[in-house]
Amino acid sequence: MTLVNRLRSVAVPFIFGVGFLAFWEGAVKFFHLKPYFLAPPSKILSQFFDNASRIWGAASVSGMNALVGLVAGTVFGVAMSFILSRFRFLSSLITPLAIALNAIPIFVLVAVLNNMYSITSEIPRRIMVSLVVYFIVLVNVAKGLTQVKTTHLEIMHSYAASDIEILRKVRVPNAVPYLFTALKISAPAAVITSFVSEYFGGSQNGLGSRITSNIANSKNAAAWAYVLGACLLGLAFYLVSVVLENVASRGAGATNNTNK
Amino acid sequence: MSAVHVAGVSKIFNQGTPKQVDALVDVNLTVEPGEFVSLIGPSGCGKSTLLRLIANLLEPTTGAVTVNGKTAAQSRLDQDYGMAFQQAGLFDWRSVAKNIELPLELKGWDKEKRAARAQEMLELVKLPEFADLMPWQLSGGMQQRIAIARALAAHPPLLLMDEPFGALDEMTREYMQGELLRICAETKTTVVFVTHSIPEAVYLSNRVVVMSPRPGRITEVVNVSLGANRSEDTRAADNFFSGITAVREALRGTHADHANAGAVRGVEDR
Ligand SMILES: Nc1ncnc2c1ncn2[C@@H]1O[C@H](COP(=O)(O)OP(=O)(O)O)[C@@H](O)[C@H]1O
Ligand SMILES: [Mg+2]
Numbered sequence: 001m002t003l004v005n006r007l008r009s010v011a012v013p014f015i016f017g018v019g020f021l022a023f024w025e026g027a028v029k030f031f032h033l034k035p036y037f038l039a040p041p042s043k044i045l046s047q048f049f050d051n052a053s054r055i056w057g058a059a060s061v062s063g064m065n066a067l068v069g070l071v072a073g074t075v076f077g078v079a080m081s082f083i084l085s086r087f088r089f090l091s092s093l094i095t096p097l098a099i100a101l102n103a104i105p106i107f108v109l110v111a112v113l114n115n116m117y118s119i120t121s122e123i124p125r126r127i128m129v130s131l132v133v134y135f136i137v138l139v140n141v142a143k144g145l146t147q148v149k150t151t152h153l154e155i156m157h158s159y160a161a162s163d164i165e166i167l168r169k170v171r172v173p174n175a176v177p178y179l180f181t182a183l184k185i186s187a188p189a190a191v192i193t194s195f196v197s198e199y200f201g202g203s204q205n206g207l208g209s210r211i212t213s214n215i216a217n218s219k220n221a222a223a224w225a226y227v228l229g230a231c232l233l234g235l236a237f238y239l240v241s242v243v244l245e246n247v248a249s250r251g252a253g254a255t256n257n258t259n260k
Numbered sequence: 261m262s263a264v265h266v267a268g269v270s271k272i273f274n275q276g277t278p279k280q281v282d283a284l285v286d287v288n289l290t291v292e293p294g295e296f297v298s299l300i301g302p303s304g305c306g307k308s309t310l311l312r313l314i315a316n317l318l319e320p321t322t323g324a325v326t327v328n329g330k331t332a333a334q335s336r337l338d339q340d341y342g343m344a345f346q347q348a349g350l351f352d353w354r355s356v357a358k359n360i361e362l363p364l365e366l367k368g369w370d371k372e373k374r375a376a377r378a379q380e381m382l383e384l385v386k387l388p389e390f391a392d393l394m395p396w397q398l399s400g401g402m403q404q405r406i407a408i409a410r411a412l413a414a415h416p417p418l419l420l421m422d423e424p425f426g427a428l429d430e431m432t433r434e435y436m437q438g439e440l441l442r443i444c445a446e447t448k449t450t451v452v453f454v455t456h457s458i459p460e461a462v463y464l465s466n467r468v469v470v471m472s473p474r475p476g477r478i479t480e481v482v483n484v485s486l487g488a489n490r491s492e493d494t495r496a497a498d499n500f501f502s503g504i505t506a507v508r509e510a511l512r513g514t515h516a517d518h519a520n521a522g523a524v525r526g527v528e529d530r
Contacts, residue, residue, distance in 0.1 A: 159363045
């Protein structure tokens with residue numbers, strides 16, 4: 001990419017974003033919209049800075065739930081994908097289930113989990129995040145472990161490699177990019193699940209519950225300030241996963257990888 | 261002792277099901293050490309299947325395959341052959357040198373010995389400066405040379421190749437053919453080479469095995485030896501063209517819908 005192209009790819013969305021905010025601000029002023037209907041961006045921003053420490057506190061709670069769930073879900077997902085790739089019949093049972101579960105909003109299960117733990121426990125939310133992440137990681141990593149190039153397998157067989165050697169030298173390295181793809185999908189999903197699971201009761205200390213409580217109190221601008229915090233948290237998770245991927249692929253020397 | 265001995269081999273896929281394919285029927289073939297033998301024929305005639313039977317990547321339905329005087333299974337366990345395919349099949353996550361070292365790793369060689377051999381192989385394929393590059397940084401022809409270096413890294417006496425130059429442009433392809441001949445002469449490697457290019461088969465081979473489909477079988481074996489000192493001039497020589505004509509004629513008889521498919525049998529030494 002040339003410098004001009006790169007500048008353009010950054011500048012265009014940036015100009016669009018600034019223009020959109022200006023339009024929003026202008027529309028609120030021009031139509032004299034009531035603050036409880038739509039707050040102007042300037043008000044939201046000032047609310048954001050006024051409440052910065054509270055937003056940070058709420059973001060830490062939601063972020064921690066997302067992070068714990070992300071790590072646990074990834075660990076279990078990777079472990080299960082190894083078991084599935086070893087036992088094909090299990091895979092044929094579980095993979096369709098995992099795909100189906102990915103397609104429905106299973107985070108409503110948190111309502112059930114909430115009944116199983118004390119009212120102030122964060123565990124149900126973390127379990128919920130883990131479950132969502134688990135299925136994403138499971139499906140992707142299992143694909144990476146099994147969808148290995150035929151030529152690679154034939155070459156390994158021609159060297160009389162054992163199943164364990166094929167696993168270590170072909171399947172696992174092949175699955176690494178799939179894991180990072182899964183993490184890129186999982187990271188925002190973990191944050192969203194963490195927010196949404198706060199809507200189903202439990203302590204009112206995370207970003208999700210703060211957004212609802214501010215809306216309930218007609219504090220529209222404050223609610224938006226928390227939404228902004230939520231966006232930033234989601235973005236942070238996503239960016240970290242992208243950075244991790246870059247570091248890992250540079251370690252493997254596979255940047256600019258041209259195949260698939 | 262022959263390098264490869266295929267005796268009365270048949271291969272039937274999905275036997276007894278509606279999807280049954282008689283990929284090979286009663287195939288007999290002997291390859292002597294140091295020989296370069298090409299398998300040629302229309303697609304689907306069982307060339308790859310025959311090569312995979314020799315490599316013990318498939319088991320014959322009937323008959324026996326012997327490699328270096330051992331069963332095909334034993335030779336595979338002993339890494340008696342190296343293999344190269346149309347896709348270079350390099351591992352994207354390994355450097356060029358690490359790709360070449362793979363068969364040595366599997367043999368349990370230690371690190372220094374592996375690195376030394378990888379360098380030796382890189383010199384053999386004339387890419388000595390490429391050790392630390394990643395496969396995607398190489399052109400198709402270079403990748404294929406690395407694949408050959410990997411196949412020969414453990415110095416196996418036999419090299420099995422399935423259309424290794426099929427994805428290369430014509431110029432690169434002819435260059436690679438010259439390089440392959442040089443490498444095999446230097447290393448005294450026996451080669452069984454699958455191709456569907458007549459000039460390629462004639463240029464490279466001592467013998468060209470002509471096959472026909474449905475069911476897959478050997479219809480003719482054409483002797484084409486152009487001598488040890490083949491060069492670019494050889495491609496303009498009379499015996500090169502007469503070899504091409506001989507193989508082409510043998511191939512004419514091989515299409516399944518041809519009335520006298522078997523009529524060209526026994527037209528060997530030309
Ligand atoms: N694993 C397999 N299962 C079923 N049929 C196969 C398999 N491998 C090859 N065949 C069939 O066997 C025949 C010969 O295939 P192949 O050896 O690949 O031919 P060629 O390499 O000469 O093009 C073809 O009809 C092909 O469809
Ligand atoms: Mg083939």
